[in-house]
Amino acid sequence: MNDVLICLFAASGFDKAAQGLAGAGRRLAGELGGGLRAFVVGEGAEALAREVARVADEVLFADQPELAEYQPETCLTALAELCGSLRPRAVLLGNDTYSQEIAPRLAHRLGGSAAGDCVEVSVAEGAAVRVSRQVYGGKAQAVLELKRSPAVVWLRARSFQPAPARAEGGTVTRASLDVRPDTRTRVVERRREESGEARLEEARVIVSGGRGIGGPEPFETELKPLAELLGAQLAASRAACDAGWVPPTWQVGQTGKKVTPELYLAVAITGASQHMAGISEARTIAAINTDPDAPIFKHCRFGIVEDYRKVLPLLREKLKVLRTED
Amino acid sequence: MNILVCLKQILDPEVPARDFRVDAARREAEQGSANLVTNIFCENALETALQLRERAGGDVKIMVLSYGRPTAEDSLRKALAMKADAAALVLDEGEGTPDPLAVARVLAAAIGRLGEFDLIMTGREAGDWGAGQTGGLIAEELGLPCVSFVDTVEAAGGLLRLKRQTDTGWELIEATPPVVVTVTNDEHNVPRIPKVRDVMMSYRQPLTKLTPADLGLADGARAAGGYYEVAELFVPQKEASCDFVAGDTLDEKVEAFARRIVEVTRGM
Numbered sequence: 256m257n258d259v260l261i262c263l264f265a266a267s268g269f270d271k272a273a274q275g276l277a278g279a280g281r282r283l284a285g286e287l288g289g290g291l292r293a294f295v296v297g298e299g300a301e302a303l304a305r306e307v308a309r310v311a312d313e314v315l316f317a318d319q320p321e322l323a324e325y326q327p328e329t330c331l332t333a334l335a336e337l338c339g340s341l342r343p344r345a346v347l348l349g350n351d352t353y354s355q356e357i358a359p360r361l362a363h364r365l366g367g368s369a370a371g372d373c374v375e376v377s378v379a380e381g382a383a384v385r386v387s388r389q390v391y392g393g394k395a396q397a398v399l400e401l402k403r404s405p406a407v408v409w410l411r412a413r414s415f416q417p418a419p420a421r422a423e424g425g426t427v428t429r430a431s432l433d434v435r436p437d438t439r440t441r442v443v444e445r446r447r448e449e450s451g452e453a454r455l456e457e458a459r460v461i462v463s464g465g466r467g468i469g470g471p472e473p474f475e476t477e478l479k480p481l482a483e484l485l486g487a488q489l490a491a492s493r494a495a496c497d498a499g500w501v502p503p504t505w506q507v508g509q510t511g512k513k514v515t516p517e518l519y520l521a522v523a524i525t526g527a528s529q530h531m532a533g534i535s536e537a538r539t540i541a542a543i544n545t546d547p548d549a550p551i552f553k554h555c556r557f558g559i560v561e562d563y564r565k566v567l568p569l570l571r572e573k574l575k576v577l578r579t580e581d
Numbered sequence: 582m583n584i585l586v587c588l589k590q591i592l593d594p595e596v597p598a599r600d601f602r603v604d605a606a607r608r609e610a611e612q613g614s615a616n617l618v619t620n621i622f623c624e625n626a627l628e629t630a631l632q633l634r635e636r637a638g639g640d641v642k643i644m645v646l647s648y649g650r651p652t653a654e655d656s657l658r659k660a661l662a663m664k665a666d667a668a669a670l671v672l673d674e675g676e677g678t679p680d681p682l683a684v685a686r687v688l689a690a691a692i693g694r695l696g697e698f699d700l701i702m703t704g705r706e707a708g709d710w711g712a713g714q715t716g717g718l719i720a721e722e723l724g725l726p727c728v729s730f731v732d733t734v735e736a737a738g739g740l741l742r743l744k745r746q747t748d749t750g751w752e753l754i755e756a757t758p759p760v761v762v763t764v765t766n767d768e769h770n771v772p773r774i775p776k777v778r779d780v781m782m783s784y785r786q787p788l789t790k791l792t793p794a795d796l797g798l799a800d801g802a803r804a805a806g807g808y809y810e811v812a813e814l815f816v817p818q819k820e821a822s823c824d825f826v827a828g829d830t831l832d833e834k835v836e837a838f839a840r841r842i843v844e845v846t847r848g849m
């Protein structure tokens with residue numbers, strides 16, 4: 256079989272990641288000469304399934320009670336069962352927590368190969384699936400050839416172009432999966448802790464603070480008012496998160512959020528490669544840093560070499576004035 | 582309770598980009614003058630285990646395990662100095678870099694040999710190749726459940742309570758051991774720094790050494806893997822030139838900076 260299966264969690268809706276995933280899936284299916292299928296899991300899956308059907312050939316969804324809420328073992332078992340009967344050539348997932356958690360295990364159960372955080376996926380000579388991803392903390396790029404089938408790949412889905420809508424929508428079917436809850440692990444509590452109303456990954460402007468901010472207070476008193484003025488989301492480097500100044504959900508980078516804003520304003524952040532790995536898709540990067548040799552400036556469109564404590568109060572005033580002039 | 586923590590020794594990820602080179606033919610990074618260090622997330626995992634032991638009191642034993650070159654012994658010694666109870670090294674004598682499945686098979690076989698563990702911990706990913714797969718693959722090799730991105734573990738009446746990070750916040754997960762977890766960083770598991778004296782003393786402690794052959798993986802774990810192959814490795818050329826905003830006074834500079842921001846955010 257040369258089909259591509261994309262896996263979506265109902266709770267996220269048809270966001271930029273889901274759309275990118277469908278786009279990547281459609282193009283890969285074209286190269287393989289197969290169709291594009293989608294699997295949507297979780298409470299409310301049917302509504303998302305209908306949306307996805309505009310771009311996929313066939314959509315299966317599962318909203319049965321055991322799968323309504325994500326539980327690692329149960330979800331994995333369901334997905335493995337579904338793939339066992341559909342026999343796709345490639346399974347594509349996003350780079351959200353749950354997808355990253357189950358992808359390598361899914362590959363193992365299906366006798367396939369997995370690779371993650373990929374920015375390209377295509378078919379090599381000899382029909383092997385080829386992916387491209389950053390390695391060495393963003394300092395190098397690797398091309399991997401997956402030796403086994405299916406290829407299970409999790410992608411930086413937001414970096415991919417969406418799929419074109421089809422004249423004729425795909426079919427939508429409720430998958431009947433024989434899953435028994437696996438209670439060896441159980442999610443007993445879920446909490447949201449975000450930097451604002453919208454998701455950081457979807458933000459168009461981001462104001463991000465690093466270790467040079469010096470403590471939790473300036474995030475509140477200096478960065479937050481600036482973010483409000485710009486309609487921006489707040490984010491941080493790992494150093495600021497590890498210091499406990501802001502929650503880990505704010506972390507941007509190789510092991511944090513991969514963001515794609517129009518403007519990323521880095522305040523008192525060095526620009527270590529692992530941090531830059533999270534913002535390689537930002538359209539414009541700008542920085543405020545006291546050190547003119549900070550690596551961040553190598554990636555910036557524009558920057559200012561000054562103490563942020565002097566810059567920010569003035570910057571807010573200037574922005575207010577310029578906004579009213581505009 | 583018995584805990585096993587997997588440690589990987591890697592090229593120091595803090596090597597600045599300007600000093601980083603790859604050997605494109607061998608598809609590996611050049612070590613140059615860089616140090617080899619323990620992957621940070623492995624140390625976060627060990628720190629999480631040490632804190633669990635401190636809270637639980639006496640009957641928690643922590644063993645550390647690495648599969649690597651002879652130099653990986655230094656990572657294990659450092660872990661002993663951080664007060665892990667025991668250490669084991671599986672010597673990698675093969676060519677090149679083994680793929681994640683090959684690594685997971687060796688580690689799973691070693692874990693089977695070394696004892697019975699209630700909790701097996703890995704880092705969320707290694708700071709070199711960043712595969713982010715080994716924990717999950719070990720779980721599959723051993724037929725165990727797995728929870729990723731954990732930052733806190735507590736023992737509660739025969740169960741393990743795991744706090745783990747998600748994209749939007751966190752989750753609390755109850756697990757019936759044995760279970761595999763992959764660990765991520767948070768403010769509470771910043772690894773402790775061992776005393777120099779303890780590091781020196783650690784070289785007198787016993788350390789189990791094995792080879793894949795000892796584990797019945799005689800044909801070379803790599804050949805059995807065949808999971809993926811690195812077709813290319815290169816350093817991408819990025820160009821960006823930064824305009825440092827000009828001005829004689831702070832006010833002028835910030836004004837120029839503000840104008841640039843307005844330019845790129847216009848219409849949003």
Ligand SMILES: Cc1cc2nc3c(=O)[nH]c(=O)nc-3n(C[C@H](O)[C@H](O)[C@H](O)COP(=O)(O)OP(=O)(O)OC[C@H]3O[C@@H](n4cnc5c(N)ncnc54)[C@H](O)[C@@H]3O)c2cc1C
Pocket residue numbers: 392464465466467468491492493494495506507508509510511512522523524525526527528529530533543544545546549561562563564594595621622707708
């Ligand atoms: C495997 C691995 C994964 C990692 N993943 C991530 C990740 O996902 N995200 C991430 O961010 N990091 C990650 N890191 C860590 C990364 O390598 C850096 O250590 C980290 O990004 C540094 O954070 P920072 O720039 O805030 O701090 P620092 O490096 O301490 O830099 C502080 C900066 O602030 C400037 N400064 C100080 N005071 C002021 C002031 N008053 N005004 C203006 N500027 C000032 C300084 O000049 C300096 O440039 C990872 C590391 C490893 C090994």
Ligand SMILES: Nc1ncnc2c1ncn2[C@@H]1O[C@H](COP(=O)(O)O)[C@@H](O)[C@H]1O
Pocket residue numbers: 586587588589590620622623646647648649681684688702703704705706707708710711712713714715716
């Ligand atoms: N060679 C190895 N020896 C011991 N542990 C390893 C090895 N490779 C990977 N691991 C473990 O798996 C984690 C994730 O690595 P990776 O899947 O390679 O990104 C690491 O943080 C280690 O805990």
